[in-house]
Amino acid sequence: MPTDCIPFKDIHYFSSLICDYIDQKPELKPFYNRFPKLENFEDQIKEKSDFKGMSKAHRQVLASVLEQQYKSVTTSEATQLNISLLKESNTFTVTTGHQLNLFTGPLYFLYKIVSTINLTKELKTTYPDQHFVPVYWMATEDHDFDEINYFNFKGKKVQWNREDGGAVGPFSTAGLEDVFELYAKELGVGKAADELRDLFSEAYLKHETLADATRYLANALFAELGLVIIDANHSDLKRAFIPYIKQDILSQVSAQEVSKTNTLLSQIPDTDYNIQVNPRAINLFYLSENSRERIVLEHDRYSVINTQKTFTKDEILEEIEAFPERFSPNVIMRPLYQEVILPNLCYIGGGGELAYWLQLKDYFKAAQVPFPMLLLRNSVLIKTKQQAKKLEKLNISNRDLFYKRDTFINKRVRSISNIEIDFSSQKKFLQEQFKEMYTLAAQTDASFLGAVKAQERKQIKGLEHLEKRLLKAQKKKLADQVLRMTELKDQLFPNQSLQERIVNFSELYLEFGDQLIPQLVLNLQPLKQEFLILNL
Template sequence: MSEETILYPETNYFSPFILDYLAEKSSLKDFYNRYPKIENFGPQIEEKKNSYDHSIRKDLIEVLNEQYSGLEVSELTRENIELFGSEKTFTVVTGHQLNLFTGPLYFLYKIISTINLTRQLKNKYPENNFVPIYWMATEDHDFDEINFFNLNGKKFKWNNADKRAGKTAVGKLSTEGLDEVFKLFSAEIGGGENAEYLKNLFEKGYLEHDNLTDATRYIANELFGESGLVIVAAGDKRLKKHFIPFVENELTKQVSLNKTTETVEKINSLGYNIQVNPREINLFYLTEELRERIIEKDGKYFVHETEISWTKDEILNELKEHPERFSPNVMLRPLYQEVILPNLCYIGGGGELAYWLELKSYFETENITFPMLLLRNSALLQTAKQNEKRERLNITMPELFLKQHELINRKVRKISNIDIDFSPQKEHLVQQFQQMYDLAEQTDESFLGAVKAQEVKQLKGLDNLEKRLLKAQKRKLKDEVERIAKLQNALFPNRSLQERQTNFSEFYVEYGKDLISHLMENLDPLESNFKILTFGK
């Protein structure tokens, strides 16, 4: 495997907010504590060690051992779970939805970034222990976001027969109906050793486990257990009880709304788009049958679109008796994670980091250490043959990331035997009209409007002529245009980043275990560049 890198701004796929964060712009310093550099983890370790409630460690070990019962657990994962008993053990966390068969490729990149960072930290700070965590979003309820994956340009969708789909937490859903997906997947993936492994992974994961939480844990453990990954499903009552004081603050004081609203206003004032806007109460009420928002009105509390209601005393008693029924939304889940884990760093995509950056002042109000925020690795996977085609078409790596019409127009202009760039003519025309403006001002200023109208008309005429000539050249260079489009479509399915569309199985069927081992070797979580990884010679 060979690798190249390009800068994140050159990809045109990352928001100004995240690009400015990566550039450590001074205007964003107020939204985080420490930027994730290896030397900054030392003070982060000390701060977390002094602020974390170490009594939670016992419950973590107990819950994790129960969750892993019945699974084949690697020696390294088992050791990592037991290491929670030491006050010198810290975590690096990534989170992800329970997407069908892992969803898009970046699921792998998130976890590999997390594992690799713990290894780097162990080398730098050998007196401490560092455990990679995959935090399963078991309590999300948006079924339509997770019920499919894309393979070979086809969408494999799970039509779940569970009537609770979309109404309660996805982790609770029965795996019923996935036998049909398995049949279609098996037919698509074909034969061979790697294909048989993938079929077995899917079958054992989904057809031999009753719910989506257990199925996802099995698959993630099979893929990354040997690397010591620890998978957390945090809905257990023994863990939720540690979050009771913060849920009470949310119900009675609306702390998150008050603090994040101030931050959102600051982010807006800097010209950035807001990822998530806080609600008055950022909690859901969760049962086997539903996950619905909790609303407060006139001193009473209600579960949205149900008959469930409480007085203030009643809901606080419900919280005390059943903390597992109070499910944090996207604004509160980060705080919950940092309360129960001895965590140093959260690794996520651009959208995730954008909403984490809204939360620092909320964390400070609740006296919880704000973690370091690291953008996960991003990569484009290609074959050596595809790379050779790119080179023959004389497309640079940054050009490959352009919108397709921009790429084609640029290459047509470059390879054409006539000049289709009318910029000099337009500039000459503007200069000529400037003389007319001067003349009109000296004689009769009422003619200025007529001069302007004529200038706009003639510039538009040049634009139209340029477009017609470009279109004609595209027809003339049809074969070249088609080769460019075909290559880019293969590497950017649905005109999007490959990592956001394609399932890992598309590559695993070709490269097997080498896929993950090569990614482990080539993805450096602290390197702030986009990777292009080429398989083959």
């Protein structure tokens, strides 16, 4: 199985913050706990073991909730065993999280979960006395429906249109019959197409809520590998989070700590790091049927915006104690909630996710909760055998593919052209000639310098214009080859973006069938922090 790896910083699709984190730049060390190396997990295990919140009683509650959530799910012995193992003090998790995207959304859903599963395997080999459980955290409390209500298939958008409102987990799957009918027609014929039709139908037409449908789907894809899927929107789990909910309501600790960290990040010299998220005074929502709205403090009363609901201080504390499930953490507090209820060692996420996790370490310290290791998920470009053969025939390297479209075409045209289209030597010669002119001007009249500079700029621009015209002419002459190169580039980088951010897994499933996920499991190495190019 031919593969190639390219450093993330060399493909220009990842932020400088993430590239610097992978390179372990010293300036970023204050913003994370331990870098994800196998040898560093020993201390992470000890720190999480010492966390008082991870008591035997809490582990029992966690396992009990998962057993309830899996009651109507037929799953593997491996997953059942992993749920049971969570009761034991020597069991730890590796976690990834994802929105409830329709039919998994983009390809990287698979890469996140396979990265998580493969890391638990590596940890078990290195630390055989402990157990390691891969966890997929469903973002059931998210309310950004427009981000999850579609997936891309063969250049078309398969979309679910329904009224928005509230957390997406409880959304009824009613109306997805129409989506299924459209998608089923697009799939065509064949064994893989039939399997995809069955998978979509079983998940979305035979389960009442989006959370249940997503659990079924992820379980169907990964159960044999021991994946545990959790919906943390549960009163028993929220009860363990009550002290932290109250802390945020009363003291606004998250806002204070994250704001300080944001200032420190923005002040690191010679960087252009973007602050991913900015905290609010209170980083909690209030959940009710068809509603998830922010809680704000106004005139000594706690109000739920866009509603008539308000509380005094005592009333909201009573509400938290009685109904903790009504309080939903936002993007700032969700990571803390995860680490409070799971015996977690490492969070695996995309670049955007890790960017906001790097803003949270001091908040975790203030809350006295161990900060997990942060690992960038595997990223993959998958090529078919046919695509690989065409690229080889055109002498296009894997690194060439990652250039932006215009740069890619220009570079390839220069490479295959039978004439030189690089005027760098002519520009250099011209600049050398003008050095003598500058010397002469300085000896005669200094006011002559401006005229010399203007003439140099004019002639350099003239050469650049001629170079562009020559390149354009060669593109026209080599139009057939340019078309073939461009078509391949567009297939592998749809919408001029990474394949994994656009394409749904079902496109590749049609090509590779039930070997797609086993091949990912075989080839993805989560601790090898490079971009993988995989020929299947």
